[in-house]
Amino acid sequence: MAKQKTDPNYKVIAENRRARFDYAIEEDIECGIVLEGSEVKSLRTGGSNIAESYASVDDGELWLINCYIAPYEQAKVFKHEERRRRKLLVSRKELSNLWNATQRKGMTLVPLVLYFNHKGRAKLKIGIAKGKKIHDKRETQAKRDWSRQKQRLLKDHS
Numbered sequence: 001m002a003k004q005k006t007d008p009n010y011k012v013i014a015e016n017r018r019a020r021f022d023y024a025i026e027e028d029i030e031c032g033i034v035l036e037g038s039e040v041k042s043l044r045t046g047g048s049n050i051a052e053s054y055a056s057v058d059d060g061e062l063w064l065i066n067c068y069i070a071p072y073e074q075a076k077v078f079k080h081e082e083r084r085r086r087k088l089l090v091s092r093k094e095l096s097n098l099w100n101a102t103q104r105k106g107m108t109l110v111p112l113v114l115y116f117n118h119k120g121r122a123k124l125k126i127g128i129a130k131g132k133k134i135h136d137k138r139e140t141q142a143k144r145d146w147s148r149q150k151q152r153l154l155k156d157h158s
Contacts (some may be wrong), residue, residue, distance in 0.1 A: 007118045014048045014114040021137065023110055023129035029098070032089035033064065033114075033124050038075035043122060045072075048114060055088060055109035055126050057099045062088040064111065064124065088124060101128045 047070025064086045101107040
């Protein structure tokens with residue numbers, strides 16, 4: 001991962017930071033995303049939000065639902081719909097694993113990061129997740145607070 005950060009083409013467009021708080025992520029998968037030209041241009045300027053979006057398997061295809069990509073002002077004729085369903089590209093084996101996780105195990109497909117990879121292609125990392133209960137969220141917050149406090153104590157006594 002350190003190689004990607006030094007690469008000039010690698011750029012994080014949108015990150016769903018709340019997902020790790022609301023869900024226990026078991027596994028993550030990188031998948032391609034089918035975009036129109038104006039959507040790619042808009043993503044290059046940084047206009048997107050994946051916070052309230054999710055992925056689902058319908059009719060043997062993987063779809064990203066409710067992802068917002070801002071309209072690109074210079075596209076006069078070929079404008080795109082901001083919250084349309086976008087097809088995600090994964091292998092057949094991964095698709096069957098995702099279908100099994102969502103239909104049989106009751107998991108959720110949560111988008112984690114939308115980014116341009118080292119080749120300059122838009123990719124989406126989705127997580128296979130299980131929703132956390134309120135007590136799990138409190139426990140996560142308590143662990144995070146304790147680790148932060150521990151770091152402060154170690155820093156002060158050094």
